[in-house]
Amino acid sequence: xxxxxxxxxxxxxxxxxxxxxxxxxxxxxxxxxxxxxxxxxxxxxxxxxxxxxxxxxxxxxxxxxxxxxxxxxxxxxxxxxxxxxxxxxxxxxxxxxxxxxxxxxxxxxxxxxxxxxxxxxxxxxxxxxxxxxxxxxxxxxxxxxxxxxxxxxxxxxxxxxxxxxxxxxxxxxxxxxxxxxxxxxxxxxxxxxxxxxxxxxxxxxxxxxxxxxxxxxxxxxxxxxxxxxxxxxxxxxxxxxxxxxxxxxxxxxxxxxxxxxxxxxxxxxxxxxxxxxxxxxxxx
Numbered sequence: 148x149x150x151x152x153x154x155x156x157x158x159x160x161x162x163x164x165x166x167x168x169x170x171x172x173x174x175x176x177x178x179x180x181x182x183x184x185x186x187x188x189x190x191x192x193x194x195x196x197x198x199x200x201x202x203x204x205x206x207x208x209x210x211x212x213x214x215x216x217x218x219x220x221x222x223x224x225x226x227x228x229x230x231x232x233x234x235x236x237x238x239x240x241x242x243x244x245x246x247x248x249x250x251x252x253x254x255x256x257x258x259x260x261x262x263x264x265x266x267x268x269x270x271x272x273x274x275x276x277x278x279x280x281x282x283x284x285x286x287x288x289x290x291x292x293x294x295x296x297x298x299x300x301x302x303x304x305x306x307x308x309x310x311x312x313x314x315x316x317x318x319x320x321x322x323x324x325x326x327x328x329x330x331x332x333x334x335x336x337x338x339x340x341x342x343x344x345x346x347x348x349x350x351x352x353x354x355x356x357x358x359x360x361x362x363x364x365x366x367x368x369x370x371x372x373x374x375x376x377x378x379x380x381x382x383x384x385x386x387x388x389x390x391x392x393x394x395x396x397x398x399x400x401x402x403x404x405x406x407x408x409x410x411x412x413x414x415x416x417x418x419x420x421x422x423x424x425x426x427x428x429x430x431x
Contacts, residue, residue, distance in 0.1 A: 159212035223248030253288030255399025277344030
């Protein structure tokens, strides 16, 4: 008898654009795992019902994308330390009649920066722009790398201060000078600049002044494809090294897959294939 095929999905609104099914299909093929991975479009007011229906169908785990990461946090019976710190969840795993939660965004981002891009974070000066769900999800793992300074810049200073306060103990444990600043004067000449704001998603202006960059700064937008293009062009104009969020997407998916299945999939081939597809779609 063949082994049963476990059901997984990505839940979001919108979700038709998601590349997660292709990524996890490639991971399953590479590791010999039997699973099926789907897209689930949840109504903006219907995340809880969508998740309940998915569980009733035998769903074993799911990734959560915008705008449901805070609702996923509330839906979980138990959360990892990094999910608790973030206050947002991008990965759920079924455990009997309950959901366990994690946030793999930050560890995926860190792996893409340190391993794929070859840029160490220890001892560096890092600017993280945006204190929403994306910024909250990556702050903890960034601090764990031990940068000398990490500035969290946000349009609403109160929101940034609250996130900094929640991560203060972690920053102290890793010897990081963690500060909250406004978008207008976040500092100058950072080694790494990370755009986790909604500016790319909404087609808005670059949220911080150009002096945050210096020649050779790694400037990474957590978005990819057309949404990241203005940020990458801005970085290039000022001598920075632009990078989009495609590597983060693949690496956070690998972390989710490893949690669900107990085996870590290789990511190099999947990222190379995805990069070629995205570049072709953009006419590069």
